Amino acid sequence: xxxxxxxxxxxxxxxxxxxxxxxxxxxxxxxxxxxxxxxxxxxxxxxxxxxxxxxxxxxxxxxxxxxxxxxxxxxxxxxxxxxxxxxxxxxxxxxxxxxxxxxxxxxxxxxxxxxxxxxxxxxxxxxxxxxxxxxxxxxxxxxxxxxxxxxxxxxxxxxxxxxxxxxxxxxxxxxxxxxxxxxxxxxxxxxxxxxxxxxxxxxxxxxxxxxxxxxxxxxxxxxxx
Amino acid sequence: xxxxxxxxxxxxxxxxxxxxxxxxxxxxxxxxxxxxxxxxxxxxxxxxxxxxxxxxxxxxxxxxxxxxxxxxxxxxxxxxxxxxxxxxxxxxxxxxxxxxxxxxxxxxxxxxxxxxxxxxxxxxxxxxxxxxxxxxxxxxxxxxxxxxxxxxxxxxxxxxxxxxxxxxxxxxxxxxxxxxxxxxxxxxxxxxxxxxxxxxxxxxxxxxxxxxxxxxxxxxxxxxxxxxxxxxxxxxxxxxxxxxxxxxxxxxxxxxxxxxxxxxxxxxxxxxxxxxxxxxxxxxxxxxxxxxxxxxxxxxxxxxxxxxx
Numbered sequence: 001x002x003x004x005x006x007x008x009x010x011x012x013x014x015x016x017x018x019x020x021x022x023x024x025x026x027x028x029x030x031x032x033x034x035x036x037x038x039x040x041x042x043x044x045x046x047x048x049x050x051x052x053x054x055x056x057x058x059x060x061x062x063x064x065x066x067x068x069x070x071x072x073x074x075x076x077x078x079x080x081x082x083x084x085x086x087x088x089x090x091x092x093x094x095x096x097x098x099x100x101x102x103x104x105x106x107x108x109x110x111x112x113x114x115x116x117x118x119x120x121x122x123x124x125x126x127x128x129x130x131x132x133x134x135x136x137x138x139x140x141x142x143x144x145x146x147x148x149x150x151x152x153x154x155x156x157x158x159x160x161x162x163x164x165x166x167x168x169x170x171x172x173x174x175x176x177x178x179x180x181x182x183x184x185x186x187x188x189x190x191x192x193x194x195x196x197x198x199x200x201x202x203x204x205x206x207x208x209x210x211x212x213x214x215x216x217x218x219x220x221x222x223x224x225x
Numbered sequence: 226x227x228x229x230x231x232x233x234x235x236x237x238x239x240x241x242x243x244x245x246x247x248x249x250x251x252x253x254x255x256x257x258x259x260x261x262x263x264x265x266x267x268x269x270x271x272x273x274x275x276x277x278x279x280x281x282x283x284x285x286x287x288x289x290x291x292x293x294x295x296x297x298x299x300x301x302x303x304x305x306x307x308x309x310x311x312x313x314x315x316x317x318x319x320x321x322x323x324x325x326x327x328x329x330x331x332x333x334x335x336x337x338x339x340x341x342x343x344x345x346x347x348x349x350x351x352x353x354x355x356x357x358x359x360x361x362x363x364x365x366x367x368x369x370x371x372x373x374x375x376x377x378x379x380x381x382x383x384x385x386x387x388x389x390x391x392x393x394x395x396x397x398x399x400x401x402x403x404x405x406x407x408x409x410x411x412x413x414x415x416x417x418x419x420x421x422x423x424x425x426x427x428x429x430x431x432x433x434x435x436x437x438x439x440x441x442x443x444x445x446x447x448x449x450x451x452x453x454x455x456x457x458x459x460x461x462x463x464x465x466x467x468x469x470x471x472x473x474x475x476x477x478x479x480x481x482x483x484x485x486x487x488x489x490x491x492x493x494x495x496x497x498x499x500x501x502x503x504x505x506x507x508x509x510x511x512x513x514x515x516x517x518x519x520x521x522x523x524x525x526x527x528x529x530x531x532x533x534x
Contacts, residue, residue, distance in 0.1 A: 037497035056496050056510070075510060077496060078480055096480065096512060115512050116477055135477075135515065 002027050006041065007034035015040070018068075021047040037077065042070050045087070062089045065106060081108045084125055097134070100127045103144065109198040116153065119146045122163055128198035138165050139175065147194050149202045157210055165210040166191055168202055179213040226376045227388075227401040228254025229481075231462045231469050231492035232502075233369040233521045239488055239503070243268075244365030248357040250491070250498045251372040255353050257494055258376035261387035262356040263348025265339065265397045265464050268367035275321035277314040278338040278345045279328070280384060287335050288312050298327040309359045310384075311338065311347050318342070322394060336385065341395030343368070343466060348387035368523065371464045371492075373399035379407065379426040386423055390431035393438055395466035400427040401479045401494060402458035410454070430455060434463075448472045448518045462492055468522035477515035484508040490521045 004014050014032065021027060030051045035041055039059040042051050045068035053061070056074030063082040072080075075093035084103040091099075094112035101117065103125025110118075110127070116134035119127050124144045132150035139155070141163035151169035158175020164187070165178070174180075191204040230250040234240055247264060270276070281287035284307060292305035292314065301317035303324075316324045321340040328337055339346035347360040353374045357363060373388035380386050389397040404410075407426040410433060415421060419432045433454065437447035444465060451461070452475065460479040463470045471492055473481055484491045484499045486508045493499045496510065513519055 036500040037495060055506075058495055058497055075496070094511070096482075097478070116515070135475075 001029040001031055003031045003033060005033050006038055007036060011038055011040060015043060018042055018045050018047075018049070018051065021045075021049050023047055025049065035074070039077070042068070045070070056093065065089060075112065080110075081106070081125075084108060094131070095129075100125050103127070105144075107194075107197060109200075111199075113150065119144075119163070122146065126194055128194055128200055130198075130200050132169070135172075136175070138163055138178075141165070145190065145194060147191065147198070147200070147207070149195075149200050157212075159216060160212045162212060164190075166207040167210065168207045171208075171210070174210065177213050177216045178210055181209045181211045183207070183209045226257040228257030228374045228494045228498070229371070229399050229401050229460060229462050229492065230254060230373075230494070230498050231369075231371040231399075231464075231471070233469050233490040233523075234488070235490070236488035240368060241366040243367040243370055245363040246502065247370045247372050248353070248363045249501055250493060251353040251357065251374055253498045253500075254374050254494055258374040259352055260375045260377045260382045261348065261350045261384070262353040262372070262374045263346060263387045263389050263399075264357065264360075264362050264370060264372040265344060265346045265389040265399075266362070266365050266367045266370040267343045267395070267464065267466070268345065268365065269343045270315065273318045274315045275318050275324075275340075275342045276316065276345065277321055277324055277328070277340045278311055278347065279314060280311045280336045280338050281332075281334060282310070284310055284312065287332060291332055291335070294331050295324055295327060298331060299324055308347070308361070310349060311360065313345055337391070339391040339397060341466065344391075344395045344397060344464065346389050346391060346397060348373075348389065349384055350382055350387065369464065369469055371397065371399050371462050371469060373401075378403045380424040383423070386425045386428075388427060389464065390428055392431045392434045392463070395464075396434075396444065397464045398427065398431045398434065399462050400430055401460045402474070404430055404455055404457040404459065406456040426457070430459065430461070444470065445518055445520065452516050460494075465520075465522075467524050468520060470518060470520040471513050472518045473513055473515050475516040481513050482510065483513055484510045 032053045035055045037058045041057045043063040046066040048067045050069045053072045058077040060079045061076045062070040065087045066085045067087045069088045071090045076091045078096040080099045081089040082101045084106045086106045088107045090109045095110045095114040097115045098117040099114045100108040101120045108127045110129045113131035114129045114133045118133040118137040120139045122141045122144045126145045128147040135153035138157045142161040145164045148167045152171045154172045155175035157178030188204040292303045296303035304315045325340045388399040404426040407429040411429045434447045482496045
């Protein structure tokens, strides 16, 4: 295992070392100590490596991730796993605003709560939040799945396209054009797989599904100001 | 961007280190705003004294003999302790506001940064490390304090455009964000007779709170009302004589993190600002909710999530 002291050796060195890992690298396990809320920790990875961050991080942790598994043993600041393409990002604590924003693929697991705008403009990523999400989550979500084991804040799924939203607890309010939808067998199966992969102790039957009413797809004069 | 920090001590053993802890937190936030910096620190020097923090471009001239003139006007003893471009005027207890009024006639060129019983505000153009060093903030003890480092958006980079802003006796405000209706609100407040000195948006926010409180609102009510009347982005941290309060606008795009232990409650724009506080690894860390007013006070057992009265 490679151990990297972020406080002593700096961010550029860390990300350069992680970027240098090839597909068949032998250095598959990395541990980052003393993150101290640093920004841009383990961003732009593109190798099947496992990175564990021992502590809390700042902005844009594990952004643009491909292939790698990044585990933050603390909380993450704004924009964690932003624009993730593939791989897995696991946050043991809470995540700040816009977690998983614009993500194209991969799995983001937040074991605590996520704040506002979780999954904003998501484009295929799967996000599983063990706790609650804040207001405007899944705003303009295009595809992928957002699973919330706790409660959702105001305006969930505002202006949503085709992403699927699953919430176990209460939804404070739904955003424009977001509606509750029927939970069909294929959704239960999808949800069971996501919950299992995210290590979430919840039953698919306890969730409700929300999605697009598809009323904003075409211009309607009633929607104009 | 701007960076905000706040530290409220529960453990009196930390009080001698307040200035050093706050300075360290603020320096960590330097890259959120390098234009100007300021710190408000609450410390009681003597039971029977109130105080003003004043500032002048040319302290050699402006501060000379000023204490005696204020003493004569107030009819009590006044001492002046200079600290670089600032000075603290100690006046008889309860006469800080009166002294502030007299200052306008006696020394119109001297700016009053703060007035009250325990509050002192130090702010200047420059990096947090330089501003803290020129006033020797790290050596200051106190019960609680707030700090700000500014990236200017709405007005010029000047001493008077720096935060914190004094909003009333022993009250001050720092702001991260930008208010978009400050011009119309400034005109409205000026018609109401509120004195506003600069084109700065936060000064209007501070003046708004002052005006609300002059009309009978508590600080908590004034902050609640700000959610309706102020347009734009804001995280406010307000200092009060016995604690501090936090409020975020309903959209809450400006970052905010809080941490609490048995020893302190701390606020930072980012978690980075909090990492060197004692016992932070075991602290409860969370983000304050949007459109919710929080207060911590020395007067009673502080509780997170305690809403304004």
